Amino acid sequence: MQALIGFTLLLLFQVFGEALSRVLPLQLPGPVIGLLLLWPALSNTWILQHVRAVAEFLLANLSLLFVPVGVGVIIHLDVLGPIWWQVGLILLLSTLLGLVVTVAVLVGLFRREGDDG
Amino acid sequence: MADFVELWTYLSATPLFGLTATLLVYVMCASVYQHYDQSPWLNPVLWSIVLIGASLLWLGLPYQRYFSGAQFIHFLLGPAVVSLALPLWLRRTELRQHFGRLVLAGFLGGAVSALSAYGLARWLLLPESVALSLIPKSVTAPVAMGLAQSIGGIPELAAVFAVLSGLIGALLARSLFALIRVGQTKEDWTRRGFALGTVSHGIGAARAIQVNPQAGAYAGLALAMQVVLASLWIPALFVFFG
Numbered sequence: 503m504q505a506l507i508g509f510t511l512l513l514l515f516q517v518f519g520e521a522l523s524r525v526l527p528l529q530l531p532g533p534v535i536g537l538l539l540l541w542p543a544l545s546n547t548w549i550l551q552h553v554r555a556v557a558e559f560l561l562a563n564l565s566l567l568f569v570p571v572g573v574g575v576i577i578h579l580d581v582l583g584p585i586w587w588q589v590g591l592i593l594l595l596s597t598l599l600g601l602v603v604t605v606a607v608l609v610g611l612f613r614r615e616g617d618d619g
Numbered sequence: 620m621a622d623f624v625e626l627w628t629y630l631s632a633t634p635l636f637g638l639t640a641t642l643l644v645y646v647m648c649a650s651v652y653q654h655y656d657q658s659p660w661l662n663p664v665l666w667s668i669v670l671i672g673a674s675l676l677w678l679g680l681p682y683q684r685y686f687s688g689a690q691f692i693h694f695l696l697g698p699a700v701v702s703l704a705l706p707l708w709l710r711r712t713e714l715r716q717h718f719g720r721l722v723l724a725g726f727l728g729g730a731v732s733a734l735s736a737y738g739l740a741r742w743l744l745l746p747e748s749v750a751l752s753l754i755p756k757s758v759t760a761p762v763a764m765g766l767a768q769s770i771g772g773i774p775e776l777a778a779v780f781a782v783l784s785g786l787i788g789a790l791l792a793r794s795l796f797a798l799i800r801v802g803q804t805k806e807d808w809t810r811r812g813f814a815l816g817t818v819s820h821g822i823g824a825a826r827a828i829q830v831n832p833q834a835g836a837y838a839g840l841a842l843a844m845q846v847v848l849a850s851l852w853i854p855a856l857f858v859f860f861g
Contacts, residue, residue: 512698519701529854531765532845533700540704548735550708557702560695561839564647565664565825567696570637571760572668574775574780576675577682581776592739592753593780596789598795600732600757600818602843605801607724608810613800 508556511549517542631680637688644670657829659790664782664822696761699821700846706839708753721813725844729757732784732851752776756784757828758849759820759842766849770857780821788819788828808833816841 519536528537543549560567575582582589630636648670655661675685686693707714709801714721733754740750752772755763759780766775775811801807812834814822824842828835 511736513700514666515701516697525644527830528851529766529769530763530847530850533697533701534762534850536697536701536844537629538847539703539708540701541707544704544708551656554705556698557705558701560702561824562823564699566641566667567699568664568785568822569645569667569671569761569783570686570693571764571778572664572695573671573675573685573689573713574682575668575779575782576672578779580710580775581749582779583750586738588743588745589749590743590779592736592743593783594787594791595755596732596736596753596756597738597818598791599735600728601788601792601795601814602799604724604728604814604817605796605810607727607813608720608813611720611724612806613808 504552505555505559508552508554511553512536512540512560563581578594631678632684633702634688634691637685638691639688639759640671640674640685641667641689659826661791662786662789662822662826664825665786665790670780696759700759703839703843703846704851706836707843710836710840718843721840721844723846725817726812726848726852728814729845729849731850732757732818733853747771748778753780754767755849755853756780757818757820757843762846762850766853769854782822784818785822788815788823792823792826793830805833809837811842812837819843820845 515536516533518532518537518539520532522535522539523530529539540549540553544553572596639715644844645663645667648661648666651660652661653664660857671685674680687810711787712846716721726860733756736756737750740753748771751770752767752774754772755766758766758781763777763781764774766772768774792811796811799812808831812824812831815827816838819826821843822839824835827838
């Protein structure tokens with residue numbers, strides 16, 4: 503029951519998010535607004551307890567949720583076929599570069615804090 | 620034999636087929652992954668996509684028919700994005716303490732990854748629609764699709780690029796971090812996790828959660844942060860330059 507109430511709460515926050523994303527001039531997707539609304543709402547213990555029961559399950563199995571859309575690659579093979587090595591190279595380089603930059607920024611910023619204190 | 624063909628034709632046309640196939644293949648791939656010490660090369664998302672995709676092509680089944688069942692799993696991405704509020708809430712003290720630095724690292728990492736991909740795509744003379752679809756690649760697939768649409772990319776292609784970026788991070792992060800000498804202290808795991816969540820969203824975070832709890836928590840935080848940051852800066856950039 504707890505997980506069921508939690509799931510209903512997640513859907514309700516998503517519905518609020520979807521509704522707001524239609525009304526607001528911002529281009530934030532509905533689920534993202536739902537996330538931003540739920541975040542402060544978790545200070546309520548009742549909401550936290552119920553959401554936690556289902557959120558932990560969803561996040562622990564998050565990678566499964568990418569399978570259906572990932573299989574969608576097969577309908578784009580005609581677009582990707584002729585440019586597969588360029589796309590592969592771009593994704594490889596930009597992803598590795600992003601990882602290095604993020605780590606480097608964190609190392610740089612936290613070292614400065616260490617020097618100060 | 621005719622009965623078997625008839626039965627197969629019936630079963631493969633129901634939504635039950637796509638849903639069951641996705642769960643069955645994923646559970647098998649995940650078991651193999653667990654059994655072999657979570658070797659990055661046995662990533663269950665990668666192998667599930669390869670096995671299901673190849674089977675559909677081999678059997679001549681259209682993706683739409685598969686998706687009519689798999690959409691029930693796909694649908695959960697929305698509530699999953701909402702539930703990312705949980706790791707943000709649970710780490711609120713650390714987040715408040717390091718808020719500015721984490722936002723800066725997440726923004727720079729995500730933006731460098733996105734813009735380097737766009738720049739390379741233009742340099743390699745790829746079509747503009749493909750180059751634009753590469754920009755939201757560090758954001759979790761459902762949000763990447765919406766963002767791609769808003770800037771003139773192709774949503775389905777953006778989803779595929781996001782999934783591939785996730786897989787690249789999950790597969791290669793360990794070797795890359797060894798190469799650039801990121802160690803294994805608590806702070807190092809924080810950085811590793813945060814970086815993986817920033818560029819490789821949910822797939823990277825799923826990997827980080829399995830490798831180290833500290834890395835997993837920060838990957839979840841980075842993934843949630845990237846969703847919010849990218850949803851703000853990507854459309855803003857296009858309003859500004861468009």
